[in-house]
Amino acid sequence: MPTLVLASQSASRRRLLESAGLKPTIMVSNVDEETDFFNAMTPEDMVIALAITKAHTVREQVNYPAIIIGCDSTFEFEGQSLGKPGTAHVAKERAQRVRGKSGYLHTGHCVIDTEQEREISDRITTKVTFTDMTDAEIDDYIESGEPLHVAGGFTLDGFSSPFIPSIEGDYTNVVGISMPFLRSAMTQLGYSWPEVKLMK
Numbered sequence: 051m052p053t054l055v056l057a058s059q060s061a062s063r064r065r066l067l068e069s070a071g072l073k074p075t076i077m078v079s080n081v082d083e084e085t086d087f088f089n090a091m092t093p094e095d096m097v098i099a100l101a102i103t104k105a106h107t108v109r110e111q112v113n114y115p116a117i118i119i120g121c122d123s124t125f126e127f128e129g130q131s132l133g134k135p136g137t138a139h140v141a142k143e144r145a146q147r148v149r150g151k152s153g154y155l156h157t158g159h160c161v162i163d164t165e166q167e168r169e170i171s172d173r174i175t176t177k178v179t180f181t182d183m184t185d186a187e188i189d190d191y192i193e194s195g196e197p198l199h200v201a202g203g204f205t206l207d208g209f210s211s212p213f214i215p216s217i218e219g220d221y222t223n224v225v226g227i228s229m230p231f232l233r234s235a236m237t238q239l240g241y242s243w244p245e246v247k248l249m250k
């Protein structure tokens with residue numbers, strides 16, 4: 051049975067897998083995401099390219115049978131890719147732009163089977179709609195520090211959940227990994243979901 055490797059530092063992604071009964075080994079890719087090469091792409095292409103780069107970077111470090119999962123998420127708003135805000139100022143500016151409007155959370159996925167030397171990659175998109183947060187609510191949310199390090203500067207399952215009245219599409223995709231996509235990719239690679247849960 052191959053080892054299940056999550057090529058990500060993301061605690062949110064790890065929690066998604068573990069909450070579904072999976073036992074991932076964590077191997078961080080440390081891929082530099084802020085390069086002109088990736089930033090020149092459309093949001094949809096960038097997340098796929100980065101997911102593939104992350105998975106292949108970790109693949110180079112693995113010399114045993116493994117299923118390696120690489121992901122990248124970004125929030126597309128009015129055609130622009132809004133990644134992790136990084137600072138409170140950027141997070142506030144973004145929250146004031148998106149309130150009362152919708153955008154698209156894109157997550158690129160790459161699943162590599164090292165034994166079969168096969169890989170399945172795809173991008174899943176979820177439409178996210180925000181309520182009209184007040185400035186006081188935005189300031190309080192940013193004070194939590196949570197938005198600074200998540201794609202788009204919001205968390206569907208965290209402090210900003212009161213501000214997201216609706217999504218169209220896959221919930222887990224917003225958090226960081228589309229679990230229905232992962233099941234589909236594993237099926238294409240020849241593994242049943244109960245078998246995936248035995249991988250570690």
Ligand SMILES: Nc1nc2c(ncn2[C@@H]2O[C@H](COP(=O)(O)OP(=O)(O)OP(=O)(O)O)[C@@H](O)[C@H]2O)c(=O)[nH]1
Pocket residue numbers: 057058059060061062063078079080083104121122123124134199200201202204205206207208224225226
């Ligand atoms: N819990 C939660 N996390 C979110 C949400 N939206 C985005 N994220 C996280 O925001 C981060 C997006 O940044 P990425 O560059 O894709 O991933 P990362 O955290 O840098 O980790 P790597 O995979 O190692 O690059 C991921 O950790 C996502 O899990 C959300 O609604 N809820």
